[in-house]
Amino acid sequence: MRNEISQATIERLPLYLRTLGIAETEGTEIISSDEFGRRLGITPEQIRKDLASFGQFGKKGVGYYVTELKNRIAKILGFENSWNVAIVGVGNLGDALAHYKKIPELGFNLVALFDVDKKKIGKEVNGVVVSSAEDLTKVVAERNIHIVILAVPTDDAQDIVDSLEGSTVRGIWNFVPLNIQAPSGIRIVHEDLTVGLGSLSYHISQNYTPAE
């Protein structure tokens, strides 16, 4: 059994992965924790500590082997599981997420889209045909969906999530700004963009005096 890993460490792993991907593209084979830290704005100590939780990586006094470490982190994050993904709600956000290149790049398969709007049902978005939200549980079972990305209006959100109980769905990535409760056995990660925007506004408001 692996030791308990902190949520903060888990959330840094995708950033490590991204930096290693860029370094690999540049042809870098070995990266020191100093250089790694400089690129990320994270201390080398924090990086060494995070990676040590998962076992022995890198070579003392040399650095980390970029491709090896990248593959190991992708594996730790479960990206080798080829998760099947559906987006529920094809409004502006759902549409942007359907085109979000990181989803296929990280090994996820976007296999279904759902909407209630008859004008959207049957249309293709980035190569995937939009299904009727009425057929959600049927299509989820047929296509063995593991992850649902929730991008619907707030009113419908909890009912949709409840209907996934006992299905093949193991995780929900929730963009609906509500504290949606997931059924037992389904993990939920809440994505709330007002957190980033609010944090930015807070910081730039310090010592700010509006012009007359």
Place this chain on the structure above:
Amino acid sequence: MRNEISQATIERLPLYLRTLGIAETEGTEIISSDEFGRRLGITPEQIRKDLASFGQFGKKGVGYYVTELKNRIAKILGFENSWNVAIVGVGNLGDALAHYKKIPELGFNLVALFDVDKKKIGKEVNGVVVSSAEDLTKVVAERNIHIVILAVPTDDAQDIVDSLEGSTVRGIWNFVPLNIQAPSGIRIVHEDLTVGLGSLSYHISQNYTPAE
């Protein structure tokens, strides 16, 4: 002077604001920290501690006055400053952000959009005409832009940010998956959606055995 507030506290304030907004819409006038915590999935102790960093809120044994607390938090987050916002890059993500209702709801003014694509320049997106990215510094000055939302391809990102040095821009909300460096005097908040998706994949991968 206010005491130093932790980043974690700042990032919970938008969630508090959201919950208070919903409670207000429902007609709730007073909310206890227990009920507040239940709605958010955060302990009442954490909520009381966070809010105490900003001064005296609520009434012991009664709860928080919903509208008053909501207005106070919006003020702490600087939402009363009516920040002027521009989105640079009107691809799928930029387009979705141009339609993101929370931007006007929280008091931000979306006053400019920029793109390099001649087919997009001059078109309206959600009531705002797309300007040429060549005119960025000119339009930023004319419209007194405070916040730039960066949603461009990775190659262009650092050059765009560098060109904002010495302008009216005080903050950048960065959706480009790079560790962009902001010029002095400009605050940057990085938004990386792979963090949420990676965290979800990590958690659902624990004890997962793919079907044969």
